[in-house]
Amino acid sequence: MRKIYSLKNKYFSLVCVTLASSFWVGPVYAQEERAAQVEKLRVTSHTGILPAEGKLYPQTTLMQTPGFPAPTMHTQKAYPVEGGFTARWTRADALQIKAASNPNAAFRKSSLPKQWTMPNVPEDFPTTNPDVWIWDTWTLIDKTAHQFSYNGWEVIFALVADRNAGFEFEQRHWHARIGYFYRRANIKTNRRPSNGGWIYGGHLIPEGSQDKLYLPGSYNALSQWSGSSRLIDAKDNKVSLFYTSMAFNRDSNGNYTTAPNAIIVQSIGNIHADFNHVWFTGFTNHTPLLTPDGLMYQNGQQNKLFNFRDPFTFEDPKHPGKNYMLFEGNSPRPANSASCSEADLGFRPGEQNGEALKTVLASGAAYSRASIGLAVADNKDLSKWHFLKPIITANCVNDQTERPQLYLKDGKYYIFTISHRTTYAPGVDGPDGLYGFVGDGIRSDFAPLNGGGLVIGTPTNLNVLQGSDDNPYFLQDPHAFQSYAAYVMPNGLIESFIQSVGSRMGGSLAPTVRININAAEATTDYSYGNKGIGGYGDISANEADINQIRFYQDLMSKGIKIDDEVLQKTKNFLGIVY
Secondary structure: OOOOOHHHHHHHHHHHHHHHHHHHOOOOOOHHHHHHHHHHOOOOOOOOOOOOOOOOOOOOOOOOOOOOOOOOOOOOOEOOOOOOOOEEOOHHHHHHHHHOOOOOOOOOOOOOOHHHEOOOOOOOOOOOOOOEEEEEEEEEEOOOOOEEEEOOEEEEEEEEEEOOOOOOHHHHHHHOEEEEEEEEOOOOHHHOOOOOOOEEEEEOOOOOOHHHHOOOOOOOEEEEEEEEEEEOOOOOOEEEEEEEEEEEOEOOOOOEOOOOEEEEEEEEEEEEEOOOOEEEEEOOOOEEEEOOOOOOOOOOOOOOOOOOEEEEEEEOOOOOOOEEEEEEEEOOOOHHHOOOOHHHHOOOOOOOOOOOHHHHHHOOHHHOEEEEEEEEEOOOOOOOEEEEEEEEEEEOOEOOOEEEEEEEEOOEEEEEEEEOHHHEOOOOOOOOEEEEEEEOOOOEOOEEHHHOOEEEEOOOOOOOOOEEOOEEOOOOOOOOOOOEEEEEOHHHEEEEEEEEEOOEEEEEEOEOEEEEEEOOEEEEOOOOOEOOEOOEOOOOOOEEEOOHHHHHHHHHHOOOOOOHHHHHHHHHHHOOOO
């Protein structure tokens, strides 16, 4: 999901007119001069580049690029989870992305270092499903985010919308439903169809059951936005769905007439499978868990365009039995009086390439107030929660830190999130893509990976405008919108969905890629797949929930008699060895 302010639309039109006139009228400017014209409207032009295969920003030395500020010092030290410390993704941090970008990159070519860039997705990508658009996607996980197959089937969940309902791809967010897909487990990628072989099972939540969360007549549209699906017992079939319920009041032009009503919700159901397909029951009762309070997390009274969504739950191995939730939020403050502090800027004392707080505030950067929120469960069935202070803020840096998730490796806590170029604050820049932070616990002085936070971005030229996925800027890399909503899976595998490649719109699963994570660095693994590109929607389980009794029950529910032939067929199907 993205927010586009009218100020940015005005700015985009101004730059298009300015650059188009300079490009087509009079003498042709040198590439550097044209790029500088555009960049001047975003951030003071600097020199300096990290070569495509150059050394990254190890937190031990914190290298500095000439002409740019040094990144903020972060200790990665862990603090009490229920305490008051909040890490900051600062402007000094985020500027490291621009410092590593090539100011001389040719038009229609990415300016990003190769090791932080997703390989190009071909424009002839296969369609995952002809009936529904697919975007934010997640897997069936346990409390530690292992991915599970169920009785011989791999299962994924995704936001879907009807491709044939008459609305445009960019309008899909207002029609979003949670759908599910399945395919046989343990089949090699080269033996699957090119689109991954996912079979669409339909909507997960029964029609009308979500309505019970709201008063009748209090909205004119409902949507289901992203979340996570947790296998409550890895040896059973009960699934806890956490998702974002959205209620809107919008006029005929699509504008909000009231602030959206966002609720993080839990719903319980059961997964079933037989020899031919997967299905679900339940998800008829929806328990509201959290709504933004305006104290720790911005709400609709403070800003009609607030963010509050994308729950991801987990049990912390350092606190056995304690369950926590990450989610996307915004720092609380009315939109018409937003501010940030010197600490949000993060420049070191005496920094010669820093920015004055007064200048940053005058740019409107303070309206960008992203945070990664934290909550803790109050009971074992995860139906009651209360807020804790955010673990990371990005005040004056970015306005969206979507779909946050926890990833554990070598005793370190990695927080991954996604963001758009269009949601960066004035004066800082970065591509659509995956961003990450590392610390020693859930609440830490998190250090941005690779110095600036960028882990793997879409191929983007930061020297020119971006446009939008349905109308990309003509001098931008045609792959700048190729994928979004990256989700980090076990072993560093990353799934996402295709937005658009060149002139072709997406709505299908992107090819899986992989990152190598090492301490405070994360890089694209170009040895994976075909020069870094794996199979489309290659979202494989790394654990299995085999429940023979449940399988027999599901067979009998379909009228199948359990005889010796079925017993042997079941044994073979589930891979059971006695």
